[in-house]
Each structure stands twice: as C-alpha cells, then as structure tokens.
Amino acid sequence: MPLDFVHRHRLPVCSMLTSADRFMQRSELEHVIRASGEIANDDEIIIIGSQAILGQFPDAPIRLLMSMETDLYPKNKPDASDKVDGAIGEGSSFHELNGYYAQGVGPGTAVLPEGWQDRLISIDNENTNGVTGLCLEVHDLTISKLVASRPKDLAYIQELIRCDMIEHQTLLARLAKTDLSNAERSLIKSRIDAIF
Secondary structure (H helix, E strand, O other): OOHHHHHHOOOOOOOOOOOOOOOOOHHHHHHHHHHHHHHHOOOEEEEOOHHHHHHHOOOOOHHHOOOOEEEEEEOOOHHHHHHHHHHHOOOOHHHHHHOOEEEEOOOOOOOOEOOHHHHOEEEOOHHHOOOEEEEOOHHHHHHHHHHHOOHHHHHHHHHHHHOOOOOHHHHHHHHHOEOOOHHHHHHHHHHHHHHO
C-alpha cells in the first residue's frame, strides 16, 4: 500500500473496549515528545515503541495503544535518554500526574530494516512546541516486534493484521533488509508466513 494512501486512510474502529480502559491518545504522545525534547535539549525525538503507530495512524485502533509508555531517544543527543527517563519516566511525578510516561532507550534497542530512517513519520505541530517526533513506519515497527517476539509483541502484530494495517509482502521485503543471521531470518519469515 503506498505510503501516501496510508497517511490519508482513516481506519475503521477495529477494537471495542469499555470506557474504563486506558489508552494513549495522539495528544498525549505529543506531550511526551515536547517534554522529552525540552529535557534533552534536542529538537528531534525518535519514537521506536508501540506508540510510534500514532505518527502514521493518529486514529489507530485502541488495542494498539494500551501501553502507557513511549519508548524513545533524542536523535542528536542519545546519551540524554537517561535524563529523559529520570525526569518523566515510570514512577516520576510526570507519570503520576498524567498517567503516561517516557521510557528512555538507546539507538540499538530495536532491530530495524535498512533505510528505516528514511521512512520515519514526523509529528510536528503546536503541541510539540518546535520538537519533532520521528515515529517508525508501521512495517519497520512490525519487524522490530517480530525480532523481539514477546507475547505482547505478537498480540500487537495480530491486531495490525486484523485491522489491515500491514502487508505480507512488504514485511518480507523489509525482513530481507534486516541485519540478522540466516537462522534468525528464517525463523522470522516462518512467523510472518504463519500469522498471515
């Protein structure tokens, strides 16, 4: 599916949860981006975790937004991740006040396909106050989750498929450009084929 189509495509509501369930909204991600940029003194923040979906799909299905943490790092000052984590991370006053938080990580945290930087989706508006959030494109995000393969990652991918947000052949093409051993690549290809 062409990226310009994905940007314009409004998704149907694929997930129904009760009003008591908590999920992260796009405005909350924008708040985390703004706060992280101010703390790190960096105007570009890379979002690599589940909440990156809100860059490409601002109205993403609720079941993809259940995590209240945003895995990120300052693009130009990655060493400032610890500073961000300390100031607005889990258990911080920011977390207690807002119900969501940043998880400062390193650039090597996610295994990603070649060229992922060229496909980042920008979030840059009044709410981010001059700080740009750079979110993984959905297929790149999916590859990182396939490599991690925790139960929550696989459940996330199942929801992406159920809502028709990722394509089989695109994932295989990205996998071919991911730095993995032959055994790892073969295992992940089998996972991709099985879940589709």
